[in-house]
Amino acid sequence: MSFKNINELIILNLQYVQMENKVEKEKSNMTTIAEFVLLGFSDIPNSQWILFGIFLVIYLTILMCNSIIILITRIDPVLQTAMYFFLNNLFFLEICYVTVTIPRMLMDLLTQKGNISLVACATQMCFVLMFGVSECLLLTAMAYDRYVAICNPLHYPVVMNHKVCVQLAIAAWVSTAPAVIGETYQIFSLPFCGSNTINHFFCDIPPILKLVCGETFLNEVTVCVVTVVYIIVPFLLIIISYGKIIANILKISSARGRAKAFSTCSSHLIVVVLFYGTATITYLQPKPHQSEGTGKVISLFYTVLIPTLNPIIYTLRNKDIMVALRKLLSYYDDAKT
Template identity: 50%
Template sequence: MIKDNHTALSDFILLGYSEFPVLQVLLFVVFLFIYVGIILGNGLTIYVTLTDAALDSPMYFFLRNLSFLEICYTSVTLPKMLVNFLAENKTISFTGCAVQMYFLFVLASTECFLLAAMAYDRYVAICHPLRYKLIMSRELSLRLVTGSLTVNMPVHVVQVYLLFTLPFCGSHEINHFFCDLSPLLELACAEIFVNEVYLFAATTVILILPFFLIVASYVKIISAILKMPSAEGRKKVFATCSSHLIMVSLFYGSATIVYLSPRSKETMDINKLLSLFYTILIPMFNPIVYSLRNREVKVCLKKLFDRKV
């Protein structure tokens, strides 16, 4: 049906920063370096948490899945971006654009719920330490991860369907690095009220709800930390949560501005930059933040490198 409704429009053009042709090779090198760093860093996190028995806990099970998600997440957009930096033809097919957007939305939304699951894990570990193993069983951890993915899939089928059944009868140049919702809505030449209502409802459920669950978990965690008699104990407990708080702040801060701020021509370029932040830079920071700020991971990495040496 989507294909039949758009026989006149076979592809889109991803503009990116094509207005600066002298920067294309430099951008290719920088983004290639970032992509390799994302794969190596998150791949190493997955390997260490899988092979070291000391990291066999729900906390590292969630971290392993987050790292795998980051690799998939960036692989949806970055390879095509790298090709476009060097190619004169910066087109993406109509179907390819729809598929790219769908998987981008599903994986980004899954990360929202996965971050909420990690916050709940920290809440149980700090506020109910004696019941931690009983509550955070392997079965519950697996259900939280699979549920984070499956709950988003039908939501974004509707989202993408509503968007790509709109007529795009004007320009087909997308002012972005990849297929995203806001720049595509700007190209539609039909009423987009239904799309905006659905976007608001989906954003509320997928972005705001997990955020409030995270906030509620950390309100309980901070309350428990403040009741601890030992300053050293408070510092140690807070250190276990700081990495997660950093990632939540970076991810939610940039994504909220992009998807909840009013659309205008002035904000399009800002949102284009911010979208790079939460789709590319945060996956690169993930292994750095969790590894360099986590004593157990650093010990396991040191043992791994010692064995290799």
């Protein structure tokens, strides 16, 4: 064997050793994470008890207000229509939605610890996504209900019969599960590097992806596809429905009739804009361009503030619910006396 061949063999061996060392180093940096740590609001430590009190009051308010509206829509004969059936589902959905995030946040504020197991984190993220996407589909069904009521009122009892309403509600609740479970499994099957700290108050996709080793482009594309299918497409259907609704309302000659028609849709439209706007910003914005502080504020908006505002929006702008609420209160007063 010539000196040149021996030299080449030595160089190849050195390159192989360097490659082995590099692989070992990458493996050592790649830790098997058994749990995460949710930082929550630890960046403002002096306000932990104040935040605990605020979020506890908000959570109890959401539970109480939504439960009262559900009770009213169930027992009042006037409210046994498709619109209130969907409203009933919406408020029950929001009770489930806030229960996935706020109690955990309250516990972390109380204990000053944010430790959460990998399985618990994946479960929380799965349910947050499932309930959030279900709300998108439920809001779309409610927009369709308003479209039929205003644009095709004579056929409304036939088109929006109880069977159709139940089918639409079941579809909103169930159809999201396969995509959400698949997305959650895909994300938590990835390797996580180094830090296990999540700068958030619950397990959400953007902060989790920041802890993943290697390239996450495919996962981000999947998130965008799921967002387009379950958020953007329903939102476009709502826009189309309201385009036709507004066109029909403008044809009404009576100003009082137009005002009444607008009032039946305005509450739903406000909720749609608030919910879809924040959800789209969160899940369609590229990961490098979304600051952790901004993500937290936006998440607070759609997980806490909107569920708090929804009962107020629907109650104050709905005469039927206000009348039913007065009936319930007067019945309660009579029972006490």
